[in-house]
Amino acid sequence: MSVTKIKSHCRYCGHDTNHSVLSEHNESSRDEYSFDRAYQIVECLGCDTKSFRDVFEEVEHAYQIAEDEWEVPTSIDVYPRFIKGHRSLNGDYYIPSLVRRIYKEVLLAFQEDALILAGLGLRGTVEAVCNDLEVSGRNLEVRISKLATAGYISRKDAERLHGIRFMGNDAAHDIKRPKTEQLNVALRIVEHLLSSVYILEEEVQGNIETLITEFDEFKELLDKKLGDFTPGDELPIAAILGRDIRRVKDSLANIEPILLSKIDSGEIDTLSKGKIEKYNNSKNELQHYVLSQANK
Structure with a gap:
């Protein structure tokens, strides 16, 4: 039996890869509203990750693009949902449980296109890191600066984290929805913080000689x-x-x-x-x- 192969996004590989269709159920209608729909269980041919695809073709709104060619508007939803081009942190088990829980909820909000909540969550993740490290201050602006002076992050990292603070404040006070591109960059900044403070700190122990200051x-x-x-x-x-x-x-x-x-x-x-x-x-x-x- 031949296996159907398609291109689809793999949440583990982090990009579009070849997939095989393991199972498929098709529905269609030509009555009040014309559409074709396919429900598919697919498997990445690179890493064997399984996903579910909902492929909806709006035949009703097809439009002509050439003499004998028509374009059918198609929407594809892949589950579990994913953040395009994103790969989760390796070694996130080194992150303290509360900080990790907030970070995971940020990813869920981002995946579900709840961008205001994701912006708030990124700011909250920075707050949680400060709490865990016992970095105090009257507000987050002061605490971020103290992260740098205490040596946890560089001055340039602190400047970037202030951008997270601005975005979180806009989401909280002005109910301003950040753009996806903004959140992608902000997520990378926060993940760099988590990696520097927790993950790399654990992984270098016994593997790389570092300066001793304490x-x-x-x-x-x-x-x-x-x-x-x-x-x-x-x-x-x-x-x-x-x-x-x-x-x-x-x-x-x-x-x-x-x-x-x-x-x-x-x-x-x-x-x-x-x-x-x-x-x-x-x-x-x-x-x-x-x-x-x-x-x-």
């Missing part, structure tokens, strides 16, 4: 490195970290005083303060640390 991250690296030495060894931080000193080089001036304070208070007992002198022809004198038995 003491807790520094302490985790330090504890790992201390296992390579013997109690009684007396070394500066640069010697303990070895090649990994490049990860804390720019932030060591802020991190080392915290380390010294925690050693003085007894909160850290794997190290004690040692001498202050040059190490391996260093330009400056360096604080040395003595490894204690508690490290073993």
